[in-house]
Amino acid sequence: MLKILDIQPESYVRHKIHLQERDWAETNCYVDVWIELLHALKLDPMPAMAFSLTPDFEGDQWTFFKFQLNDLYDLYGLEVQELVIWKSLLENLAEQVAMGRPVLVELDSMFLPDTAGTAYHEAHVKSTVAINLLDIENKRLGYFHAQGYYELSGNDFDEVFALPEANTKMVLAPYVEFVKTHQMVKRSDDELRSIARKKVTRQLKQLPDTNPFKKFQQRFEKDFTWLLEQPTEKFHEYAFVTFRQFGACFEVAANFIEWLEGKTEHSSKLIELYKHLSNITKVYQFQLARALARKKMVDLKVFDELAATWEEARSLLIESFSQSN
Structure with a gap:
């Protein structure tokens, strides 16, 4: 079993922005997952939110606002790089998690249990998660997504990674980023x-x-x-x-x-x-x-x-x- 942070879904306490009464319980998958990942790393995500001041109308949609990677480095010393998927998705993810690096990957919400009531086993919806735990032998995945930290297992594990025994077939590898934390700094x-x-x-x-x-x-x-x-x-x-x-x-x-x-x-x-x-x-x-x-x-x-x-x-x-x- 590969695990970065020693946390459990049942005892994980969300960041306050996901606890308080809000107009929008969720923002978008990328912002929400970074809020919780930073929080779990004991870093305050609020300083990195200057990006929220400049959304624009982009022709047929509004800016998909996101944490800026250079801000994450300047504020916390976190270096984010793209991960090339040249083996199987699972093999490449395991390599990085084993090095203690959280991995952000686009997965299908169809197989993410925390989306029960919306997409789970209902609709194919791309969404970004941050992987913290990867247990290939026992088919378990611990991940940050939306407003918290969750786990999936069993058949969902097979399907989300399009393993040979799954019905799902992966045509193209998803976009993946990994987070290098060796220079992480906690500032005043x-x-x-x-x-x-x-x-x-x-x-x-x-x-x-x-x-x-x-x-x-x-x-x-x-x-x-x-x-x-x-x-x-x-x-x-x-x-x-x-x-x-x-x-x-x-x-x-x-x-x-x-x-x-x-x-x-x-x-x-x-x-x-x-x-x-x-x-x-x-x-x-x-x-x-x-x-x-x-x-x-x-x-x-x-x-x-x-x-x-x-x-x-x-x-x-x-x-x-x-x-x-």
């Missing part, structure tokens, strides 16, 4: 905040020049007519790459600013604006789902509110960090 909160503020300064250069909500509204007006003719499953896919992405991202932005700046006059207002973007997006997504079910047009006035809130937040963010730097 003051050190982390100092580095994180420099990251914010860099992120300011990546703020969209054009209001992304105005661009999204133009596209959404066309997409809505198309959505009326689509099955419910297609709406869920659309909502994930649009409303879920920017709504969850701005909620994370509020958490990041609160960690970084505390509750000053400027930061409190900025936190409020980001939380407002998150909240009204969550409400609107539910309203949209009902409107589509009834084949009725949905109110588009919310886009004006989203656009105005984003503009105010953008200006305040630039003002706040231009002064502090």
Whole structure:
């Protein structure tokens, strides 16, 4: 049995961001898995969340926001590299886990028990997990995913790795990353905040020049007519790459600013604006789902509110960090 961290699913305590009441219980698979992996390594994930300040509308979807690999190195000394799968997936994973390196790999949620009620044994959905335990002989896998730490075994093990005895056939190897922890460093909160503020300064250069909500509204007006003719499953896919992405991202932005700046006059207002973007997006997504079910047009006035809130937040963010730097 290969094991990196001595943890058990039944006793594992999630990071507080996955415990508290939130608009978006989950963000996206990559962000959620890194939150829990960093937490399990006894590193605070909050300093690495400057990426949440600059989502944009990318034409047919919003930015799939992610932890930046250079930030993980600068803040924690974690080096992330791509793993080439040139043997079997299981062999290459075992090599890295044996070296004490967590491995992030795209697996099929069809065989991930923690997705029971959604994808588990119901639908093929790609999702990133971080492997902590690998027991090939007994067919056990311990992995971080979504909001916690879990295990799978038996037939799910066969299927998720497309072993010879499985029904699943792996056509192409998934994208895999491994984490080199030998230079890992645990910095003080003051050190982390100092580095994180420099990251914010860099992120300011990546703020969209054009209001992304105005661009999204133009596209959404066309997409809505198309959505009326689509099955419910297609709406869920659309909502994930649009409303879920920017709504969850701005909620994370509020958490990041609160960690970084505390509750000053400027930061409190900025936190409020980001939380407002998150909240009204969550409400609107539910309203949209009902409107589509009834084949009725949905109110588009919310886009004006989203656009105005984003503009105010953008200006305040630039003002706040231009002064502090």
